[in-house]
Amino acid sequence: MLKKLDRIYTVIEDHILALLIGLMFVAVFSQIICRSIFGMSLLWSEEFARYCMVWIGFFGVSVGLKDDAHIGFDAIVNVLPTKIRYFVVLAAKAAILALCGIFFFLSMRLTINIYGTGQRAPTLQIPMAVVYMVMPIGFFFGVIRSVLQFVSHFRGGNARDET
Numbered sequence: 001m002l003k004k005l006d007r008i009y010t011v012i013e014d015h016i017l018a019l020l021i022g023l024m025f026v027a028v029f030s031q032i033i034c035r036s037i038f039g040m041s042l043l044w045s046e047e048f049a050r051y052c053m054v055w056i057g058f059f060g061v062s063v064g065l066k067d068d069a070h071i072g073f074d075a076i077v078n079v080l081p082t083k084i085r086y087f088v089v090l091a092a093k094a095a096i097l098a099l100c101g102i103f104f105f106l107s108m109r110l111t112i113n114i115y116g117t118g119q120r121a122p123t124l125q126i127p128m129a130v131v132y133m134v135m136p137i138g139f140f141f142g143v144i145r146s147v148l149q150f151v152s153h154f155r156g157g158n159a160r161d162e163t
Contacts (some may be wrong), residue, residue: 002155006148010066013141017059024052047123051131058138065096065145090153097146100139107135 031045064070077088115129 002148002152006152009144009148013059013062013066017056017063020052020056020059024049024056027052044123047121051121051124054131055134055138058134059141061100061138062141062145065100065142065149070096086153090150093146093150093153097143097150100142100146104136104139104143107132107139111136 027042027045027049031042031049034040034042072092077085077092080088111129111132114132115127117128119128120126121128121131
């Protein structure tokens with residue numbers, strides 16, 4: 001059940017990231033074509049591409065957790081005895097879960113505050129809360145990924161015992 005949930009979640013992440021990368025590519029490529037061929041600039045493309053990059057970065061939190069790509073202390077953990085390593089990795093996964101949870105709530109408060117100001121993006125004129133919304137969404141995805149990894153490790157350890 002846990003592996004099936006992990007696969008479904010991975011597919012959702014991959015599709016969201018592919019969509020964002022594709023949209024960013026189209027915006028930048030359109031800008032290049034318009035400047036090179038038509039001699040004019042699209043006013044919105046740079047801002048749109050920047051916001052796509054921000055969204056990609058925050059969705060990358062979860063992907064990095066999935067692939068164990070975030071900074072860790074592998075050299076220290078790998079020299080520990082297996083039983084101690086298990087608990088150290090479990091504690092690290094619990095800490096990551098706690099941090100993602102804290103960042104989720106803090107970024108939620110920030111997004112709500114930004115929404116209250118009514119601030120809009122300069123060129124696109126979308127509410128800045130839409131741009132900021134990626135922080136709680138990204139950290140919520142990080143919480144889900146952390147829970148999946150914590151439970152997986154708790155049930156028997158990961159294939160890779162590292163943080």
